[in-house]
Amino acid sequence: MSSPALVPALPRALPDARLRQWRRSAGRPLRALLFPLALLLVWFWAAQAKLLPEQILPSPVYVWQASLDAIQSGDLLMHIGWSAWRVAAGFGIGASLGLSLGLAMGLWPRLDDYVRPTFTAISQVPTLGWIPLLMLFLGIGETLKIVIIAKAAFIPVVLNTCSAIRSIPSSYFEVARMLRFTALQRLRLVILPAAVAPVFTGIRYGLTKAWTALVAVELLAAAQGLGFLLVWSRQMFWLDMMLFAMIVIGLVGFLMDYGLARVESRLQRWRLDPQAGA
Structure with missing residues (x-):
């Protein structure tokens, strides 16, 4: 015979579990900020203690002022706009070609033998x-x-897409043949859902490669963009602006990767939950 005390405890179990899950999800961004804040405090302390001359290690206060000047003048948005347009165009072309070639190499081993x-x-x-x-x-x-x-985005997208197709269990294709799926149905209902995770890993890695290649090529041959802002600040010996440009490059790259990660999580949830795609 069950104890009566257990009966009212059951409805409270679900809210308690949700509360713990909410606390974990809410605490994750706070934990992610701890290390950058620690670095900021060490930077501020080193600048205040004058461990290095201000011409080499400017204070975070100077960097903050340089950021305000760049935002108010509109230069920052202009440089971000140029860099964003370049990486969007280059990454779009490289990822599209990479997905096509990787898919073809994964589906047709004979082609892979010739191209690899x-x-x-x-x-x-x-x-x-x-x-x-x-x-x-x-x-x-x-x-x-x-x-x-x-080119920077093309390589990792091809490799991860081909590997993703090759890793699909052969039983999936056997079921598709039994159901007499067309080639388009196999692609839409079997290949893409099964390969979405490793393919998106390649896309995210390709975007990271594209962003670093963008900054590098802007360092060498550009008159606009965040890479140009970085090298121009170094040439003018405005190290506060140079450090600010480095921070912006890191933040923009992080936001792009975070956006793709959110898209990947939604696709993964749709793949695992059939009702989500209905």
Whole structure:
């Protein structure tokens, strides 16, 4: 015979579990801020103690003032706009081509046998190593930047997409054949749902590579953009502006990766919960 005291305790179990889950989710951003805040305090202390001259390590106060000046003048938004346009164009081209080639290599092993050796050799050359050659054909205009960014995103997307297709269990394709799925149905109902996680890993990694390639190519051949702001501040010896540009580059890259992570989580939830896609 069950104890009467257990009966009223059951309805409270679910709210308590939800409360604990909410506390964990709410505490995660706070924990993520602890390390940056600690670095900021160490930076402020080192500047106040004058461990290095101000010309080498400016105080966070000076960096904050430089950020306000850049925002009020509109220069920051202009540089972010140029960088965002370049990375969007280059990453869009590179990721689209990478998904297509990776899908084809994963589905047709014969094609992979022909393409893989050459592709592997090309991928071993660093992205910046292509700049001198491409400058001869493309100059130093926007086309060069977009091609370099596209190449940086192309490699990881191809590799992860091909690996994702190859890792799909063969039983999935056998079921698709039994159900007489068309090629489009196999792609939409079998391949994409099963490969969404590793494919998005490649897309996120490709975006990271594209962003770093963007900053590097803007350091070498640009008159606008965050990379140009970084090198221009160094040349003018405005280290407060240079540090601010580095912070902005890191924040923008983090926000782009976070946005893709949210899209991936929604797709994963749709894949695991059939009713979510209904």
